[in-house]
C-alpha cells in the first residue's frame with residue numbers, strides 16, 4: 001500500500017472516522033435537529049451552521065445548537081432524548097457515502113491492513129448507519145463516542161482502538177476529516193491522513209497539522225500497485 005507521504009514505520013492498520021470522512025451525514029443531522037428544535041418550539045438551524053458544530057459528539061452538538069439559537073441551556077434535558085428519537089428514526093435517510101470511499105477501503109483491505117471505524121457519534125447511531133450504507137463489513141471493529149471514557153481529540157479512543165487492532169500506534173494510520181482526528185492522532189503517536197471534503201468545523205482541512213491530505217480516498221487505490 002502506497003501512501004501520499006512516507007510514514008516512519010510501515011503501516012499495518014487504519015482507524016477511519018465516520019462523519020465527514022466515510023459518509024456525508026449533514027442531511028441526517030439537519031433533519032434530526034429540525035425535528036428536535038420544532039418539538040421544543042425553537043427556530044431551525046441552517047446546514048452551514050450545523051456543519052461547523054458537528055464532530056465532537058452528539059451531546060456537544062445539542063448543547064452547541066441550543067447556544068446557537070439562544071435557547072435556555074436547561075432545555076438540554078429535554079432536547080437530548082428528543083434528538084436521539086428523531087435521529088434514530090431518520091438515520092441514513094439523508095446520508096450518502098462519499099465518492100471514492102469503497103475504492104479506498106478496498107485498497108486498504110487488499111494491502112492486508114486491519115481496519116477500525118472510530119467515530120465520536122454514539123455507537124447506537126454509527127453501527128446502523130454503517131450497515132445501511134454497506135460499509136459495516138469493511139471493518140474489524142467499530143467504536144463510537146460512548147465506547148470509551150473520552151472522545152477524540154483525546155488520544156484515549158485511538159490508543160484503545162490500536163489495542164483492539166493489535167497494532168502499535170506508529171503503525172496505525174488515522175484517516176479523518178477534522179482537527180479532532182488529527183489532534184488525537186498526534187497525541188496517540190499515529191500518522192494521520194485527512195480528507196479535504198469533510199466538515200472540520202467549517203475550516204479548510206489543509207490548515208490542520210497532518211501528514212498528508214487527499215481529495216478522495218480513491219487516491220489511495222490509485223497509488224497502490226494492482
Ligand SMILES: O=C(O)COP(=O)(O)O
Nearest residue numbers: 018019055056057119120
Ligand atoms: O457525531 C459527531 O460529532 C461526528 O463524529 P465523527 O466525525 O467523529 O464521525
Ligand SMILES: [Mg+2]
Nearest residue numbers: 017019020177
Ligand atoms: Mg469526522
